[in-house]
Amino acid sequence: MAEHVILFAGPMGAGKTTAIESLSEIEVVRTEANNSERHIVDKATTTVALDYGEILIGAQEKVRLYGIPGQQRFDFMWTILKKRAKGMVLLVNSDAPDPIGEMTFFLEEFRELYDRGGVVVGITRSDVMPGPALAEFSDALERTNPGLLIPVFTVDPREADQMQNVLLALIANIEMRAAFGMLATTGAS
Amino acid sequence: MTIDIDQVAAKSAPPEFPVTIGWTQAAMAISSVLALNTPVHLRMDIEMHGALLIDFRHHAFSWSTPLEYFPVDAVHTHLETVPTSPDAPPYFELPGQDLDGLLWVMGLNAFGDGAAFWLSPNERYRLIRWPNLTRHSHNMSHVKMIAVLGNANASTAELAAFAGVEEPEAQRLINALSLMGILSRSSEAPAATMAPQTAAAKRQSLFGRLRKRLGR
Numbered sequence: 414m415a416e417h418v419i420l421f422a423g424p425m426g427a428g429k430t431t432a433i434e435s436l437s438e439i440e441v442v443r444t445e446a447n448n449s450e451r452h453i454v455d456k457a458t459t460t461v462a463l464d465y466g467e468i469l470i471g472a473q474e475k476v477r478l479y480g481i482p483g484q485q486r487f488d489f490m491w492t493i494l495k496k497r498a499k500g501m502v503l504l505v506n507s508d509a510p511d512p513i514g515e516m517t518f519f520l521e522e523f524r525e526l527y528d529r530g531g532v533v534v535g536i537t538r539s540d541v542m543p544g545p546a547l548a549e550f551s552d553a554l555e556r557t558n559p560g561l562l563i564p565v566f567t568v569d570p571r572e573a574d575q576m577q578n579v580l581l582a583l584i585a586n587i588e589m590r591a592a593f594g595m596l597a598t599t600g601a602s
Numbered sequence: 603m604t605i606d607i608d609q610v611a612a613k614s615a616p617p618e619f620p621v622t623i624g625w626t627q628a629a630m631a632i633s634s635v636l637a638l639n640t641p642v643h644l645r646m647d648i649e650m651h652g653a654l655l656i657d658f659r660h661h662a663f664s665w666s667t668p669l670e671y672f673p674v675d676a677v678h679t680h681l682e683t684v685p686t687s688p689d690a691p692p693y694f695e696l697p698g699q700d701l702d703g704l705l706w707v708m709g710l711n712a713f714g715d716g717a718a719f720w721l722s723p724n725e726r727y728r729l730i731r732w733p734n735l736t737r738h739s740h741n742m743s744h745v746k747m748i749a750v751l752g753n754a755n756a757s758t759a760e761l762a763a764f765a766g767v768e769e770p771e772a773q774r775l776i777n778a779l780s781l782m783g784i785l786s787r788s789s790e791a792p793a794a795t796m797a798p799q800t801a802a803a804k805r806q807s808l809f810g811r812l813r814k815r816l817g818r
Contacts, residue, residue, distance in 0.1 A: 417808060468816075469815075470811050470812060470815045476808075548731075551731045562729060562732070562753075563732075564732035564735075565731070565734075566734050566737075567734055567736055567737060569736075575736045578735055578736050578740075578745075579736065580812070581742065581745055581809065581812060581813060581818065584808050584809045584812060585742075585746050585809045586752060588749070588807060588808065588809050589746075589749035589750055589752065589753045590753050591797070592753075592764075592796050593753045593797070594795075595753050
């Protein structure tokens with residue numbers, strides 16, 4: 414069976430689990446535990462291993478959706494999963510203390526995945542509290558990674574339609590990057 | 603202090619303005635204002651749709667007509683620039699609506715299947731940043747074309763060929779992205795080369811299969 418692995422990364426509270434639930438056709442496998450860092454993000458539970466959902470395409474193909482824990486102490490999971498991934502949806506909540514810093518941090522951690530696949534940035538909770546404007550995220554990307562043209566969208570992870578748009582933009586961009594010889598290698602399936 | 607939108611909209615239009623149909627003149631005016639980066643607001647009066655106000659400094663607009671109901675063949679009875687200053691109050695109560703949404707739909711429709719008047723033949727285009735697609739009504743051909751322009755310099759004809767769409771559809775997208783100011787233009791950029799795609803390779807496009815699977 415052909416498989417395509419897409420990661421959902423980003424800081425705790427960005428909406429990764431919700432995004433996968435919006436996209437997945439199966440009940441999402443969640444590995445949550447009580448959040449011991451409520452002083453950082455005020456939510457009762459958080460992902461500690463991974464979340465998993467999938468989209469079947471016919472009988473012989475599926476898109477696997479993996480949500481990885483946001484805290485850096487779980488970065489061994491990042492290493493395991495990014496090797497298998499084709500691309501990544503990086504979600505950053507606009508109301509985080511330093512959303513632009515979070516975005517650039519995760520992008521640096523997963524730069525290898527960008528080089529051989531693709532990344533889309535989704536800014537969540539921008540409707541909840543005013544944060545940096547979308548252009549500020551794009552400008553920060555251009556400053557820290559000159560020449561990279563990474564799609565940046567505002568997104569509500571609860572909205573399946575918006576998450577599908579994000580996923581399709583990611584796949585379209587990966588395929589065009591491959592078609593124009595922009596990928597470093599083509600290791601992932 | 604902000605200007606009351608009802609007060610602004612209630613101002614009567616000068617009689618000498620020639621009534622126009624469609625968005626060509628509005629797009630030309632907006633393109634000029636954005637290019638000049640001069641402190642002005644823009645006001646349009648549209649038959650049956652009221653006053654459309656644009657505050658360029660805050661990249662916002664105010665209009666009672668939702669963009670889902672954008673009137674492609676709108677009858678404009680008035681269009682004027684309103685001089686302002688960098689420290690003047692906003693044209694209307696902020697936040698208003700994001701101007702990009704209006705420019706997207708206006709750009710797609712302002713010139714029919716033809717090129718925007720500020721574009722020149724023999725140019726190639728490249729994306730400067732992706733439009734915020736989750737906020738703009740779009741189709742999957744748009745996504746594919748934008749992905750092309752994010753990774754290659756392409757003329758309108760080349761864009762259509764790379765993305766497998768008709769040239770007028772590519773032209774409309776070029777017009778919209780250009781009006782939004784997120785497209786670079788060059789008459790010297792070399793032609794891009796796409797890896798040869800066999801029919802089998804095209805069938806193997808995950809984008810195509812996933813799009814179909816999701817009913818998009």
